[in-house]
Amino acid sequence: MTHTPHHHGHAGAQDVQAEVLDLDAEILAGHIASLTAWLPLSSNPRQVVDLGCGTGAGTFALLERWPEAHITAVDASAGHLQRLREKACALGVDARVRTVQADLDASWPDLGTPDLVWASASMHHMADPDRTLRRVRDTLAPGGLLAVVELAGFPRFLPEDGPEERPGLEERCHAASERYHAEHVPHRGADWGPKLTAAGFSVEKERTITVHIDGSRSPAIGRYALISLESMRATVEGALPPEDLAALDRLLDADGPGSVLHRDDLAVRTERSVWAARRP
Known part of the structure; x- marks a missing residue:
């Protein structure tokens, strides 16, 4: 799972979110592998x-890391799971993947007794993450490990002095977006260490990795920037002055000369934090 773009039309939002997840997996593949x-x-x-697996970024990294492992990929979105199954078939690993569609805030599915649960950018979406952590603890084999991976909000893409006509625009967008998400996604950015301890886990390791990927290293970064900023646009609508919104719209006009797709100074800058916690 990842940050969900707010678009009109459920199918459209699902498709956009799926593309963001696929781009996330492609661009950050090296970082995901280092975490596993x-x-x-x-x-x-x-x-x-893989709890809240999205389109499978974690699933395929885990399959590659442990060629003997079998993975149960869980998500609320049937579309994401279908996409994951298609990828698994294309890679010839479908025999090692089981998909489970479930709303983890409602009934808890039968997930067997795993040795490892991977929850990347999914815990902060839970209505009651403390209850979810307790359910994960009860599901894990004794001595099993839970890895919670969380993002530090949306990635940043523009240089600090960009765009030329409205320097600092992206920081102002982030500030407005953070206020929106503090209200609507209150668990994003939480310190999961105390929550894990309270749920009966022993936190063994934690780390934060800083991501900085130059735009010239991947042609996908322009597209990633476009979709990410588009998804932010809806949440900052009423919080920014008209001049900022106009400048943002120029960045988002895929056919216009000011589009992020045409900039050669983009980079992906973000942080990911991970907690490794063991069931005693």
């Missing part, structure tokens, strides 16, 4: 659950 390698595991996990 960092996990404190003394033996290779055989049964793994």
Whole structure:
């Protein structure tokens, strides 16, 4: 899962979110692989659950890291799971993947007894994350590991002095977006360490990785910037002056000369924090 763009029309929003997740997986593949390698595991996990799997960024990183593992990929979106299954078939790993569609705030599905649960950018979407953590603890095998990976909000893409006519625009968009999300997604940006301890886990390791990927390294970064800023546009509508919104719209006009798609100074700048917690 990841930040969900707010678009009109449910199918359209699902498609946009799926593309953001796919771009996320492509651009941040190296960082995701480094996080799976960092996990404190003394033996290779055989049964793994990817909780809030989206279109499978974590699922495929975990399958690659542990070729013997079988993964249960859980998400509320049937469309995301369909996309994940198609990728698994294309890669020839479909025999190692089971998909489960479930609303984790409602009934808890049967996920077996996994050695490892991976929850990337999904815990902050839960209505009651403390209850979800307790359910994960009860699901894990004794001694099993939970990895909670969370984002520090939306990535940043523009240089600090950009765009030329409205320097600092992106920071102002982020400030407005943070206010919106503090109200609507209150658990985003939480410190998960105390929550994990309260749920009965022992936190063994935690780290924050800083991501900085130059735009010239991936042609997908322009598209990633476009969709991410578009999704932010709806949440900052009433919070920015008209001059800022006009400048933002010029960045979002895919066919216009000011489009982010035509800039050569983009980068992906963000942070990811991860907690590795063991069930005693």
